[in-house]
Amino acid sequence: MSFLDKQHTIAPPGYSRWLIPPAALAIHLCIGQAYATSVYKSALVAHFDTSLTAIGIIFSIAIVMLGVSAAVLGTWVEKVGPRKSMFTSACFWAAGFLVGALGIATSQLWLVYLGYGFIGGIGLGIGYISPVSTLIKWFPDRPGLATGMAIMGFGGGALVASPVSRQLLALYDPAYTPSDSTSVASGGAVARLFLTLGLVYFAVMMLGVFNVRTPAPGWKPPGWDPASVKTKALVTTANVSAANAIKTPQFWLLWVVLFCNVTAGIGILEQASPMIQDFFRTGETSLVVGTTAAGFVALLSLFNMAGRFVWSTTSDYTGRKPIYMIYLGVGMVLYTLLALAGASSTLLFVALAAVIISFYGGGFATVPAYLRDLFGTFQVGAIHGRLLTAWSAAGIAGPLIINGFLDAQGKPGELVASDYQPALLTMVGVLAVGFVANLLVRPVASRFHEAAAAAPAAQEVAK
Numbered sequence: 001m002s003f004l005d006k007q008h009t010i011a012p013p014g015y016s017r018w019l020i021p022p023a024a025l026a027i028h029l030c031i032g033q034a035y036a037t038s039v040y041k042s043a044l045v046a047h048f049d050t051s052l053t054a055i056g057i058i059f060s061i062a063i064v065m066l067g068v069s070a071a072v073l074g075t076w077v078e079k080v081g082p083r084k085s086m087f088t089s090a091c092f093w094a095a096g097f098l099v100g101a102l103g104i105a106t107s108q109l110w111l112v113y114l115g116y117g118f119i120g121g122i123g124l125g126i127g128y129i130s131p132v133s134t135l136i137k138w139f140p141d142r143p144g145l146a147t148g149m150a151i152m153g154f155g156g157g158a159l160v161a162s163p164v165s166r167q168l169l170a171l172y173d174p175a176y177t178p179s180d181s182t183s184v185a186s187g188g189a190v191a192r193l194f195l196t197l198g199l200v201y202f203a204v205m206m207l208g209v210f211n212v213r214t215p216a217p218g219w220k221p222p223g224w225d226p227a228s229v230k231t232k233a234l235v236t237t238a239n240v241s242a243a244n245a246i247k248t249p250q251f252w253l254l255w256v257v258l259f260c261n262v263t264a265g266i267g268i269l270e271q272a273s274p275m276i277q278d279f280f281r282t283g284e285t286s287l288v289v290g291t292t293a294a295g296f297v298a299l300l301s302l303f304n305m306a307g308r309f310v311w312s313t314t315s316d317y318t319g320r321k322p323i324y325m326i327y328l329g330v331g332m333v334l335y336t337l338l339a340l341a342g343a344s345s346t347l348l349f350v351a352l353a354a355v356i357i358s359f360y361g362g363g364f365a366t367v368p369a370y371l372r373d374l375f376g377t378f379q380v381g382a383i384h385g386r387l388l389t390a391w392s393a394a395g396i397a398g399p400l401i402i403n404g405f406l407d408a409q410g411k412p413g414e415l416v417a418s419d420y421q422p423a424l425l426t427m428v429g430v431l432a433v434g435f436v437a438n439l440l441v442r443p444v445a446s447r448f449h450e451a452a453a454a455a456p457a458a459q460e461v462a463k
Contacts, residue, residue, distance in 0.1 A: 004209075006081030011213035017138040017221070019211060024131035024150035026208030027086055030201040031093060031127045032157015034062055035301070039165045040190045047187030048109050058117045060395070065121025067392030070129050074385025075242050077126060082134040082212045089127030090205035096120020097198030104191040116194075127205075128154065128388070132368045133381035137215050140377070141224045143369035144320075148312030151365040155305035159298070161197075168193050232373075234321055234441070238449040239376030245383045250374050250444050253437045255390045258367055260434025261327055262394035264335065264427040265360025267402040268353060269304075272297045276350075278415040279343045288346070296350060303354040304361040311362025312369065320370035321441055327359040327366075328435040332428045339424035343417035364391075374444055401426055 002008060037059050044055045077085040096119040103111025131150050139146035166178035173189035220226060226237070245251050268275065276296050277286040288296075315323040334352050342349040367387065372380050402423045409419035 004080075004084040004087055006079075006084070006214070009081050009083045009212060009214050010216050011219075013216070015213055017215070020131075020135060020138050020213065021146065021149040023086075023208040023211040024135055025153040026204055026211075027089060027127045027131060028150050028153030029157045029160060030205050031089070031124050032154040033161040033197065033201070034059070034066075034124060035155075035158035036161035036165060039162050040169065040185065040193065043169070043185040043187065043190050044104070044112075046184050047104065047190065048107065050109065054109070058112055061113055061117030062121040062124060063395045064392050065118055066124040066128060067389045067395075069122040069125030070385035070388040071125075072385075073122075073126055074129060074382030075379065077130050077385065078133060078242075078379045078382045081214060082130050083209055085126055085130035086205065086212060087209045089123045089130055090202050090209060092119055092123030093127060093205065094123075094198045094202035096123055097194045097201070101191045101194035101198065104187055104194060107187070125385070125388070129381050129385045131208075131212065132384055133377065133379075134212065134214055136368065136372050136380055137377055139221070140226070141221050142313075142316050143372050144312040144314070144316040144366060147368040148309040148365040151312070151368075152305050152308040152361075155301070155308045155361050155364075159301055159305065165193060165197070168196060233319060234443055235373045236376055236443065236449075238444075238446070239378035240374075240383075240444055240448050241450055242379040242382035242386060244448045244450075245375050245379075246386055248444050248448055250441055251383070251387070253441050254367065254370060254374075255387055256437040257324060257328070257434045257441075258363060258387060259390040259394050259397075260430050260437070261324075261331075261360065261363035262391055263398040263401070264331060264431050265357060265363070266394060266398035267423070267427060268356060269300065269360070270399045271402050271406075272300055272353070274415075275420065276346075276353075278420065279349055279417040280346060281416050296353075299350065299354060300357045303358040307358030307361035308365035311358065312365035315366045315369060320366060320373055321438060323366055324363070324370070324438045325435065327363050328431045328438060331356060331359050332431045332435065335424050335428045335431065339421045339428075374441075376450075378450060401430075 041052070041055055044058075045052055048055070073085075096115045096117075099115025099119055100112045101115075103109065103113075103115055132147060135146040135150055136143045163178075169185040169189050170176050170178050172192045173186045175183075176185040176189060177183040240248070273296065276292075277288045280287040311323060311327070334356050338349070338352045338356070342352060368380065368384050371383050371387065375383055405423035405426065406415060406419060409415060409422075
C-alpha cells in the first residue's frame with residue numbers, strides 16, 4: 001500500500017495539471033449522492049414503518065459528520081496527502097452503504113444510522129476536502145476555477161444518482177414504477193440498491209485515487225508570474241497554519257459568511273417542491289402539479305451545480321470579497337422580491353429561486369479559494385475542513401427557520417404564498433449579517449504567518 005504515501009504522488013515532469021480535476025470529480029460526483037436521498041426516503045419510511053423525521057435523521061447525521069470529520073481530520077488530510085485521504089474516503093463511503101444495506105435487509109434502522117449516517121458521513125467529510133488543497137496548488141493562477149470544477153461535482157452528484165437509483169430500484173422491484181410519484185419500492189430493493197451503490201462508488205472513487213498527483217516542489221504553470229499575486233487585494237504570499245487560522249478574526253468572519261449563505265439557500269432547497277406548489281395555490285388545489293414541482297427541483301439542482309463553477313471561476317477576475325458581496329447583497333434583494341412578488345408569476349418565481357440557489361452553490365465553491373487568498377496554501381485543506389462546521393450548523397438552522405415559521409402559519413398542503421413571507425424576510429436578515437461579516441474581512445496580521453522554513457513546499461509554489 002506504499003503507493004498511497006504522499007511522496008509517491010509527486011507528478012513527474014510534464015504531467016498535465018488538467019488530469020487533476022477529473023480525479024477530484026471522481027470523488028465529488030460519488031459523495032454528491034448525499035443530495036439524492038429523497039429517491040428512497042418514502043421506501044424506507046414504509047419498510048421501517050416509521051416517520052419521515054426518523055428517516056430524515058439519516059441524512060442529518062451524515063451532514064453533521066461531514067462537518068465534524070472535515071474539521072477533526074483536516075490536518076491529517078494535509079499530512080498524508082490526497083491519495084491516502086481519497087482512498088480512506090472511498091473506504092468509509094462504500095462501507096457506509098454496505099452497513100446501511102445490512103440494516104435495511106435486517107430491518108435494523110440503527111444500522112442505517114451507523115452505516116450511511118455515521119460511517120458514510122466520515123467518508124463525506126474526508127472526500128469533500130481531500131482534493132481541495134491539491135487543486136489549489138496545481139492552479140495557483142486560477143484557484144476559483146480549480147475548486148469550482150471539483151465542488152461542482154458534489155452539486156451535480158444527485159443529477160446522476162437520482163435517475164440511476166430509480167432505474168435500479170425498478171430493476172430490483174418490478175412492482176416499482178419510477179415515473180409514478182406514488183409508487184414506493186420495497187425495502188429489499190433499497191437494500192440491493194445500497195449494495196450496488198457501495199460497490200460502484202468504490203470503483204469510481206478508485207479512479208480518482210490512482211490518478212491524483214501533487215505538483216513537484218518549485219513547479220508553477222507555464223507563463224505564470226507569481227509576482228502578480230501580490231497586486232491583488234487580500235491575496236497573501238505568506239502561509240498560516242490551521243492551528244493559527246482559527247485564532248484569527250478572518251476565519252470566524254468567513255465562518256459567519258458561509259453559515260449565512262448556506263442557511264438561506266438550504267432553506268429553499270429543503271422546501272423546494274411544496275414551496276412552488278404553495279405559492280400558486282388557489283383554494284385547495286395548486287396550479288403547479290407534482291410533476292412540474294419535481295422538474296423545478298431538478299432545475300434548482302442544475303443551477304446549484306452551474307453556480308459552483310460559473311461564480312467561483314468569475315471570482316478569479318472579481319476577487320473573492322466582491323463576489324461574496326454579490327452572493328449576499330444581491331441575495332437580499334432576490335429574497336425580498338421572492339417574498340413580496342414571487343406569487344405574481346411562475347416565471348419570476350423560478351428565475352428568482354434559480355439565481356438564489358446558484359449563489360448557494362457558488363458560495364461553497366468559492367470559499368476554498370477565499371481561504372487560500374487569506375491563509376496561503378500551507379494547510380488550506382485543514383482550514384477548509386474546520387470552516388465546514390458552518391455547513392453543519394446551517395444544515396440544522398436553515399430547515400428549522402423555514403419549517404418553524406411554516407408550522408406556525410398552517411398545515412402542509414394548505415399554505416399559500418403569504419405564509420412564506422415571514423420565513424423569507426428572516427432569511428434577508430440572515431444574509432445581511434453575512435454581508436456585514438464579509439465587509440469586515442481584512443488581510444491576516446503578520447504575527448499569524450508561518451516562518452519560511454515551516455512550510456517549504458508551500459513557499460516553493462509561491463516563489
